[in-house]
Amino acid sequence: MHCAAIMGAGLLLESCGSSMHMYKAQVNDKKIVVPLHEFPADKNMIVVRSKDMENDILLVKKDDHYNALYLQCTHEGVGLSATDKKIVCTAHGSVFDFDGNVLKEPALKPLKMFKTSVIDNSLIISLT
Numbered sequence: 586m587h588c589a590a591i592m593g594a595g596l597l598l599e600s601c602g603s604s605m606h607m608y609k610a611q612v613n614d615k616k617i618v619v620p621l622h623e624f625p626a627d628k629n630m631i632v633v634r635s636k637d638m639e640n641d642i643l644l645v646k647k648d649d650h651y652n653a654l655y656l657q658c659t660h661e662g663v664g665l666s667a668t669d670k671k672i673v674c675t676a677h678g679s680v681f682d683f684d685g686n687v688l689k690e691p692a693l694k695p696l697k698m699f700k701t702s703v704i705d706n707s708l709i710i711s712l713t
């Protein structure tokens with residue numbers, strides 16, 4: 586049964602019981618700008634998608650910073666999926682935490698993380 590759905594312009598991703606807000610972005614000058622109000626009140630994560638990138642970025646709000654994790658498996662480069670609790674690769678079963686650390690092999694390297702900064706009410710992700 587197909588249990589994933591993308592709903593309209595609101596872009597709420599649902600996958601088997603978990604849901605993740607998605608923000609569609611453009612890459613300009615190797616940067617992505619995400620308005621901070623895009624974070625839903627009850628979630629500390631959003632998925633950032635751009636046609637200019639092969640895979641999505643998971644943006645995770647931590648206590649005093651944001652993690653911008655590239656959702657590409659470090660095993661063989663397959664795109665990853667995020668749930669409320671972890672990041673998983675359906676190809677061979679690798680699992681990562683929200684700091685990009687490997688929780689389950691075969692992947693051995695942590696996820697690529699992009700630098701972030703907050704300017705006014707926007708989060709800037711630097712893709713360099």
Ligand code: FES
Nearest residue numbers: 658660661674677
């Ligand atoms: S590509 Fe992700 S575990 Fe192999």
